[in-house]
Amino acid sequence: MSIDPRVVKEELIQIYPKKLRQKRAEQIVINEIREDGSVPEIKANVRSSPGIITQRGCTYAGCKGVVIGPSRDILSLVHGPIGCSFYAWLTRRNQTRPEGPDAQNFINYCLSTDMQEENIVFGGEKKLKVAVREAYHLFHPKAIAIFSTCPVGLIGDDVHAVAREMKEELGINIFGFSCEGYRGVSQSAGHHIANNGLFKHIIGNVETTHDEKFKINLLGEYNIGGDGFVLEDILKRCGIKQISTFSGNSTYDSMANSHTADLNLIMCHRSINYVAEMMEKRFGIPWMKVNFIGATASAKSLRRIGEYFEDDGLKARIEEVIAEEMAKVEAVRTVVKSRCQGKTAMLFVGGSRAHHYQQLFTEIGIKTIVAGYEFGHRDDYEGRKILPGLKVDADSKNIEEITVVPDPERFRARKSPEELARFQAMTEMEFRDYIGMMPEMDEDTLVVDDLSHHETERLLELYRPDIFCAGIKEKYGVQKMGIPCKQLHSYDYGGPYAGFRGAINFFNDIDRMVNMKIWSYVTPPWQPPAKKLEEVAAD
Numbered sequence: 001m002s003i004d005p006r007v008v009k010e011e012l013i014q015i016y017p018k019k020l021r022q023k024r025a026e027q028i029v030i031n032e033i034r035e036d037g038s039v040p041e042i043k044a045n046v047r048s049s050p051g052i053i054t055q056r057g058c059t060y061a062g063c064k065g066v067v068i069g070p071s072r073d074i075l076s077l078v079h080g081p082i083g084c085s086f087y088a089w090l091t092r093r094n095q096t097r098p099e100g101p102d103a104q105n106f107i108n109y110c111l112s113t114d115m116q117e118e119n120i121v122f123g124g125e126k127k128l129k130v131a132v133r134e135a136y137h138l139f140h141p142k143a144i145a146i147f148s149t150c151p152v153g154l155i156g157d158d159v160h161a162v163a164r165e166m167k168e169e170l171g172i173n174i175f176g177f178s179c180e181g182y183r184g185v186s187q188s189a190g191h192h193i194a195n196n197g198l199f200k201h202i203i204g205n206v207e208t209t210h211d212e213k214f215k216i217n218l219l220g221e222y223n224i225g226g227d228g229f230v231l232e233d234i235l236k237r238c239g240i241k242q243i244s245t246f247s248g249n250s251t252y253d254s255m256a257n258s259h260t261a262d263l264n265l266i267m268c269h270r271s272i273n274y275v276a277e278m279m280e281k282r283f284g285i286p287w288m289k290v291n292f293i294g295a296t297a298s299a300k301s302l303r304r305i306g307e308y309f310e311d312d313g314l315k316a317r318i319e320e321v322i323a324e325e326m327a328k329v330e331a332v333r334t335v336v337k338s339r340c341q342g343k344t345a346m347l348f349v350g351g352s353r354a355h356h357y358q359q360l361f362t363e364i365g366i367k368t369i370v371a372g373y374e375f376g377h378r379d380d381y382e383g384r385k386i387l388p389g390l391k392v393d394a395d396s397k398n399i400e401e402i403t404v405v406p407d408p409e410r411f412r413a414r415k416s417p418e419e420l421a422r423f424q425a426m427t428e429m430e431f432r433d434y435i436g437m438m439p440e441m442d443e444d445t446l447v448v449d450d451l452s453h454h455e456t457e458r459l460l461e462l463y464r465p466d467i468f469c470a471g472i473k474e475k476y477g478v479q480k481m482g483i484p485c486k487q488l489h490s491y492d493y494g495g496p497y498a499g500f501r502g503a504i505n506f507f508n509d510i511d512r513m514v515n516m517k518i519w520s521y522v523t524p525p526w527q528p529p530a531k532k533l534e535e536v537a538a539d
């Protein structure tokens with residue numbers, strides 16, 4: 001790539017007024033890997049500026065839609081105007097597989113209190129109670145989660161008091177979330193609020209014991225497009241017992257029983273690291289960052305699990321599974337790579353995938369030239385080592401930090417301090433750590449936090465990448481500029497993309513997209529208009 005990233009950066013921000021230009025200059029960084037392994041500082045997890053068309057969602061989306069929603073038998077009840085429910089209804093492709101035809105599954109439903117003007121003026125608590133009772137009598141769920149939308153906080157309805165009262169009255173677990181859309185700067189605040197709720201109201205409630213030897217929880221895996229199903233299959237074949245997943249294809253009981261596992265594996269660090277930290281403190285379960293996006297990454301993650309449990313039988317089974325799967329991946333990968341080698345990609349997704357998917361592209365020879373998160377924090381970019389020096393701003397202080405102490409009966413250190421130190425010393429382990437996206441990106445690539453619409457257009461014009469990865473809000477604008485856009489939130493209609501089988505799907509889908517001729521027929525808006533039919537005829 002011959003374009004100087006410094007010139008590009010200047011080009012992206014020069015149109016902005018001075019103050020905004022300064023702010024964006026700190027959110028757009030030219031990557032550099034220094035000798036000590038550190039990377040430049042990036043400004044992240046700060047409010048989007050007015051006038052910017054951001055990709056971000058709201059706190060309610062992060063709490064209800066992302067973290068709690070995928071669990072199938074917690075009944076989600078939204079306290080708010082109907083739009084907050086309707087537009088969030090089944091739009092995230094989190095799949096689930098109930099145990100049988102009679103098992104509870106509420107994912108298809110959309111329950112809302114449908115607040116009206118009268119409730120805004122006189123309060124909505126009464127209406128909320130009526131809705132909770134009605135939902136209970138219709139579905140008899142084990143648990144009901146109440147989610148607050150913006151007006152709830154503005155008018156001061158106390159969803160927590162209602163939840164307590166209804167829990168008493170109905171005798172099931174009912175809890176509320178103060179996840180009003182405006183609570184934080186993005187959906188990231190909603191993740192934290194949801195994590196706190198999981199910890200306070202669910203984890204540790206079910207005491208089933210399991211005899212299996214290698215018990216794990218998979219955290220931050222939401223079964224988008226069936227990713228979770230692929231991983232369940234791999235783990236099972238390796239002989240690893242998955243107690244629960246937070247929260248793809250999960251049930252209330254499995255999450256309530258998750259404190260019986262011996263290791264927490266974190267897929268999406270951004271959305272669930274709080275639960276992992278709290279579980280380690282209260283129950284003594286260590287956590288480890290894994291990545292099952294990409295075949296080599298999957299193999300590496302499985303081997304780390306083998307290392308952690310230090311069992312030769314387990315390690316042997318893991319190697320067998322890797323060998324079997326890798327053979328299938330390689331057959332497709334080499335063909336696809338021969339067609340994709342040298343192409344370029346840009347990735348702008350959430351708080352985790354913009355990093356994870358770079359691995360998959362690398363495996364087929366596609367280079368990521370620009371990437372960024374919508375709502376990642378500095379540690380998602382630069383790695384958790386920066387955490388001790390991180391200033392907590394007013395927006396983050398808004399969210400409750402739970403003080404966690406060891407559970408007097410149930411705390412059990414899974415590994416001794418010596419064992420932990422030994423793991424920590426193994427650089428490959430990413431034990432209680434996440435190295436972040438930037439250390440794994442090339443020098444001189446651009447890293448852009450909270451990308452704006454204007455910047456998207458300029459980047460596309462300047463670099464003309466072979467593929468742009470983002471979401472539905474960006475997709476068609478990008479494609480009208482003649483560049484294919486892969487949705488990395490929903491996977492368009494495709495997937496699964498996780499694990500080995502997922503990698504094969506991804507390679508084939510990307511191969512089709514970057515090599516499809518149709519894009520060369522699109523006239524981008526900045527080029528002269530295509531000739532009209534009569535002009536062509538006159539030629």
Ligand code: CFM
Nearest residue numbers: 066268271349350351352353489
């Ligand atoms: Fe984690 Fe996610 Fe993501 Fe996320 Fe999301 Fe998502 Fe995402 Mo869309 S939990 S941060 S809030 S990996 S819904 S499954 S794709 S933005 S990169």
